[in-house]
Amino acid sequence: MPVESPQTNSLSNDQRATQTAKRIRNLVVVAIAALLSIAIVIGLQTRSPAASLSDMAEASVPLNSAMANGKPTLIEFYANWCTSCQAMAPDMHQLKADYGKRVNFVMLNVDNTKWLPEMLNYRVDGIPHFEFLSGDSLEKGAAIGEIPRVILAENLDALIKNQPLPNAQVRGALSELDNIDNPITGKNVGDDPRSHSTQ
Numbered sequence: 001m002p003v004e005s006p007q008t009n010s011l012s013n014d015q016r017a018t019q020t021a022k023r024i025r026n027l028v029v030v031a032i033a034a035l036l037s038i039a040i041v042i043g044l045q046t047r048s049p050a051a052s053l054s055d056m057a058e059a060s061v062p063l064n065s066a067m068a069n070g071k072p073t074l075i076e077f078y079a080n081w082c083t084s085c086q087a088m089a090p091d092m093h094q095l096k097a098d099y100g101k102r103v104n105f106v107m108l109n110v111d112n113t114k115w116l117p118e119m120l121n122y123r124v125d126g127i128p129h130f131e132f133l134s135g136d137s138l139e140k141g142a143a144i145g146e147i148p149r150v151i152l153a154e155n156l157d158a159l160i161k162n163q164p165l166p167n168a169q170v171r172g173a174l175s176e177l178d179n180i181d182n183p184i185t186g187k188n189v190g191d192d193p194r195s196h197s198t199q
Contacts, residue, residue: 053080053089056096057107063118066104067137072159073104074152077119077129079111084146085128091149099156132159132168141168 057078066073076092078085096105108115110127118124122131122142130143132155140159143152147167155165 053078053085053107056089056093057109060107061104063106063108066106066133069104070135071102071104072135072140072156072162073106073131073133073137074156074159075106075108075118075122075131075133077108077110077115077122077124077127077131079109079127081111082127088128088146091152095149095152095156098153099160102160103156132156132165134159134162141165143167143169 061069061073063075066075074095076085092105099105108118110119110124122129122139126144128145130147130152132140132142134140141155143155151167155167158165
């Protein structure tokens with residue numbers, strides 16, 4: 001039976017310590033990778049689905065139902081190509097989640113000529129254009145362009161309480177409609193609706 005020298009024994013202990021340190025380091029790396037993977041999956045699942053204006057419009061209350069059900073209404077005039085509308089989509093999704101049981105959320109696409117009478121009635125010349133209507137479908141105010149969510153929420157709170165809107169006529173950055181065949185402005189400056197300008 002060979003006898004181990006103290007030097008061989010100490011190398012063996014050093015090797016074991018090194019292997020143990022490597023194993024611990026590898027376990028830490030695996031644990032961190034697992035936590036990051038879980039965080040990414042959770043982040044993707046909780047990401048707001050509001051990016052799709054078409055999906056939001058499809059889920060919105062039909063205009064004729066909103067006008068007849070006695071609840072206050074927020075009408076959003078929008079277009080899928082409108083960068084201002086896209087920028088506000090997450091905020092609108094959140095507002096609908098917060099107020100959807102008490103307020104009708106209606107979305108009308110300005111590219112659909114079916115909504116021309118409403119566009120004329122509410123004087124839509126830029127989008128997004130938000131109209132606030134009382135429970136009896138009377139105009140209470142408007143907000144045009146990219147408006148902070150808190151401003152819209154203040155208006156919705158007042159609308160629900162049937163009080164005057166604190167921000168009845170606000171205006172933010174918007175997408176002009178005079179780049180398409182616009183029946184309201186009578187202008188046509190291009191055939192490509194994506195060539196809109198943002199103020």
